Amino acid sequence: MTKVLIATDKPFAPAAVDSIRTVVEGAGYELVLLESYTDKADLLAAVADVDGMIIRSDKATREVIEAAKNLKVIVRAGAGYDNIDLEACTENGVVAMNTPGQNSNAVAELVFGMMVFLARNGFNGTSGFELRGKKIGIHAYGNVGRYVGGIAKGFGMEVYAFDPFVAKETIEADGVKVVDSVEELYSTCNYVSLHIPANDKTKKSINFDLLNRMPKGGVLVNTARKEVIDEEGLIKLMAARKDFAYISDIAPDCKDEIAAKFEGRFFFTPKKMGAQTAEANINAGIAGANQIVNCIEKGDETYRVNK
Structure with a gap:
């Protein structure tokens, strides 16, 4: 079964997770959650067998991308994507996307x-x-x-x-x-x-x-x-x-x-707060989930940010 991971050291709001789950499971995929993690080893273990991945401000480094052997698409729920190693994504055949406009x-x-x-x-x-x-x-x-x-x-x-x-x-x-x-x-x-x-x-x-x-x-x-x-x-x-x-x-x-x-x-502000609203959480999360499903099912790469 196709697996989609939500990896967020700053978790989505529960309502956003529920909305993402509806999209992912509606496509017949399995949703996996890794929230509030503090050890990079947990992230490396979680990505090992997933096909899609949604992150927020989490660091998708080369080490993470190369540990995700099945990864096809990673989506940064937000506009900025400098926390993703785009070169590593390209080298490993991974589509990297953002969700412009949602936040x-x-x-x-x-x-x-x-x-x-x-x-x-x-x-x-x-x-x-x-x-x-x-x-x-x-x-x-x-x-x-x-x-x-x-x-x-x-x-x-x-x-x-x-x-x-x-x-x-x-x-x-x-x-x-x-x-x-x-x-x-x-x-x-x-x-x-x-x-x-x-x-x-x-x-x-x-x-x-x-x-x-x-x-x-x-x-x-x-x-x-x-x-x-x-x-x-x-x-x-x-x-x-x-x-x-x-x-x-x-x-x-x-x-x-x-x-x-x-x-x-x-x-x-004590931490980056721009996207910290319930509405932005839900909008970006749903957009990310839909982009993963559309990319895997239809090859839709509309918001691709790597070459």
Whole structure:
């Protein structure tokens, strides 16, 4: 019998697991669960005889992929997939997929939750400021970026975007102003919401020179990946500019230094929280299950991310 493994050190909500089970068992497959595991050996044992696999932030390393001798398809329930060794998947004939768009609204809402929290000084009773009338720049106008733009307009913000991979007409059709360069985006906007992937071109690309272009009172909002931030440059900027703040749903490696030096100018969630809603859990889980079934049964590789 075809086996599908859910391997999640941060488990799906029970309702999501139930929904995944309905899809998987409805296809005549067996569903196997590995939840809240702490030992990599448990993961290596669990993948030994499975045909499909759904993960969240779990690391699908080369060792994991090569231990999964029957694996045909692995799906990252979420947009980012830098936790999958794509080269190892390709070499071993494994289709790697993500589930784009399923977590987008959850991430976008978190962007504004953190922005309001910072703007109101952590709700400590002191006077803060409003988002209305401020300029927000969306760095990468994908699924999450579009949701951020829509919510920002509801707040009465001026919305700008930079994404060389999305047609200008597509962005403008959403009522968003397009800028010609990443430098122009940061120079223009009070807030920048970051949605770029972590790859060889983007890692440490958000650096001192770029952030220093932001107007007085600039705030960087990162719900992407911590690796895209040049942390040495970030520390340098926060030391040089007492008006600058950084908020993120994934704490940087230098979080202790930021906490010690820049009180009131940062906020980090205790773990990556963008997709942590019941709705996103269910949506991404169901999408992953359907993609596995369709890939195995029909050869559908619509959301394949490896070559």
